[in-house]
Amino acid sequence: MVCHPNAIACLHTVIALLLPQTTAMDNPSRRTVLKQLGLAGLAATLPAAAPAALAQSTPAAPVVASNGFYRSKLGDTEYVVLSDGTASSPVLPNWGGNPDKLADFERLLAANFIDPKSAPNNFNPMYVDTGKNKVLIDTGRGGANGRLVANLTAAGIDPASIDTVFLTHGHGDHIGGLLAFPKAQLVMGALEYQFWTQPASGQPSDLVKNTLIAQKERFKLIQAGDDIVAGLSSVATYGHTVGHLAVMVSSGDKSMMHLGDAAGHFILSLQIRDAYLGFDADKPMAVATRQKLFARVAADKTLVVGYHFPFPAAGRIRRKGSAYEYVPNIWGS
Ligand SMILES: [Zn+2]
Numbered sequence: 522m523v524c525h526p527n528a529i530a531c532l533h534t535v536i537a538l539l540l541p542q543t544t545a546m547d548n549p550s551r552r553t554v555l556k557q558l559g560l561a562g563l564a565a566t567l568p569a570a571a572p573a574a575l576a577q578s579t580p581a582a583p584v585v586a587s588n589g590f591y592r593s594k595l596g597d598t599e600y601v602v603l604s605d606g607t608a609s610s611p612v613l614p615n616w617g618g619n620p621d622k623l624a625d626f627e628r629l630l631a632a633n634f635i636d637p638k639s640a641p642n643n644f645n646p647m648y649v650d651t652g653k654n655k656v657l658i659d660t661g662r663g664g665a666n667g668r669l670v671a672n673l674t675a676a677g678i679d680p681a682s683i684d685t686v687f688l689t690h691g692h693g694d695h696i697g698g699l700l701a702f703p704k705a706q707l708v709m710g711a712l713e714y715q716f717w718t719q720p721a722s723g724q725p726s727d728l729v730k731n732t733l734i735a736q737k738e739r740f741k742l743i744q745a746g747d748d749i750v751a752g753l754s755s756v757a758t759y760g761h762t763v764g765h766l767a768v769m770v771s772s773g774d775k776s777m778m779h780l781g782d783a784a785g786h787f788i789l790s791l792q793i794r795d796a797y798l799g800f801d802a803d804k805p806m807a808v809a810t811r812q813k814l815f816a817r818v819a820a821d822k823t824l825v826v827g828y829h830f831p832f833p834a835a836g837r838i839r840r841k842g843s844a845y846e847y848v849p850n851i852w853g854s
Contacts, residue, residue: 588675589603589604589668589671589672589675589676589832590602590603590604590672590673590675590676591603591832591833591834591835592676593835593850593854595770595772595775595776595777595824596772596773596774596775597651597652597772597773598649598650598651598652598752598770598772599649599650600647600648600649600650600770600777601647601648601649601650601676601678602645602646602647602826602832602833602834602835603645603646603647603648603661603669603672603673603676604643604644604645604668604669604672604832604833605644605645605646605661605662605667605668605669605672605694605698606644606661606662606666606667606668607641607642607643607644607832608641608642608644608666609639609640609641609642610639610640610642611637611638611639612626612630612635612636612637612638612639612640612786612789613626613627613630613637613799614799615798615799615800616785616786616789616790616798616799616829617786617789617790617793617796617797617798617799618796618797618798618799618800618801618804619795619796619797622793622795622796625793626789626793626796629788629789629792629793630788630789633788635788641831642829643829643830643831643832643834644661644662644694644828644829645826645827645828645829645830645832645833645834646658646659646660646661646669646695646698646828647659647779647826648673648676648678648683649752649753649770651750651751651752651753651772653750653751653752654684654685654750654751654752654753655678655682655683655684655685656683656684656685656686656687656749656750656753657683657685657686657687657702657705658687658689658768658779658781659687659688659689659695659696659781659828660686660688660695660696660697660698660699660701660702661694661695661697661698662693662694662697662698663697663698663699663700663701664697667697667698669698669701670698670701680701680702681702681704683702683704683705684704684705684706685705685706685708685749685750686699686702686705686706686707686708687708687709687749687753687755687768688707688708688709688713689765689766689767689768689779689781689782689828690710690713690761690762690764690765690766690781690782691709691713691714691716691717691729691733691762692762692782692800693726693728695781695782695828696728696729696732696733697728697732699732699733699736700731700732700736705739706739706741707736707739707740707741708740708741708742708743708749709733709740709742709743709766710742710743710744710745710755710764710765710766711742711743711744711764712745712763712764713762713763713764713765713766714733714740714742714764715764716762716763716764717729717733718733718734718737743755743766745757745764745766749768752770752771752772753768753769753770753771754768754769754771755767755768755769756768756769756778758780758781758783758810758814759803759806759810760783760801760802760803760804760805760806760807760808760809760810760811761781761782761783761785761798761800761801761802761807761810762782762802763802763803765781765782765783766781767779767780767781767783767814768781776821776823776824777823777824777825777826777835778818778823778824778825778826779825779826779828780814780818780825780826780827780828781828782798782828782829783807783810783811783814784811784825784826784827784828784829784830785797785798785801785807785811785827785829786798786829787827787829787830787831787847788847790811791815791838791841791844791845791846791847792841792844792845792846793844794812794843794844795808796808815838815845818837818838819837819838819839819840819845822837823837824836824837824850825837825838827847830847830849831849833849833850833852835849835850836848836849836850837850
């Protein structure tokens with residue numbers, strides 16, 4: 522970082538980099554933040570009010586800026602991949618769970634400049650406008666961290682205009698934002714819905730009670746292979762969860778697939794055969810499903826979206842030796 526010769530401006534830059542949400546703070550608030558950071562001495566150097574020129578020198582953008590939506594076309598159908606934001610977390614063993622492959626995972630991550638102890642995890646719901654239906658695939662995390670509604674709005678999509686919400690599976694990072702779409706028809710695989718709402722042991726979680734169960738009357742439960750709406754069909758991709766469904770989007774002779782969490786990790790799940798996620802429910806089944814799915818989309822050169830792939834998360838999968846690799850779309854394509 523290169524600092525302004527003016528030490529106070531430099532201090533503002535430091536605060537902004539440490540705490541991007543504080544960029545609009547007034548000086549008393551900045552003093553409080555500095556005290557919390559153990560920098561009370563620096564806080565004392567802040568003037569009571571920043572001169573206009575100084576205020577303008579404060580960076581307004583967060584450390585990592587992103588558009589948050591990626592709009593493109595598939596035939597006559599428009600699709601928009603939406604970022605629900607990111608969260609840094611350990612890559613291992615979440616995204617590579619096989620105890621006997623941890624050294625391979627670490628080597629491969631290092632070769633791709635990824636710190637196994639902490640890397641950003643992306644969350645990528647997708648909006649599809651078929652001309653007849655406006656469909657949202659998964660709803661992100663909801664709550665204070667969820668960026669889905671903000672990014673829908675930034676993309677010019679009114680959340681209230683969405684008529685159908687499809688849930689690939691019942692994990693919190695996919696159903697957490699459900700209540701932001703109170704008018705949409707809700708669609709989910711029957712097997713998956715039942716698994717979460719009537720667990721074999723114990724009680725449903727509070728999140729499931731507040732979303733899947735509270736909105737029970739609004740759900741249309743489907744079987745694998747059924748259409749969600751005309752142009753979007755569900756694909757059985759069991760293993761990550763008991764009844765996980767991916768989504769095939771078709772328009773004329775073109776098609777693409779939102780893989781949900783059947784995609785796994787954009788490097789480990791593709792490049793190391795038999796790799797499973799720490800949070801795959803049925804690990805052998807998840808591996809078998811992934812291998813079948815990757816073989817299919819690689820052979821057909823199908824455009825895919827991975828829910829946890831790096832935003833904008835759209836690209837293709839091709840064979841690499843005895844495994845596969847992800848080839849991201851070129852921006853603008
Ligand atoms: Zn997920």
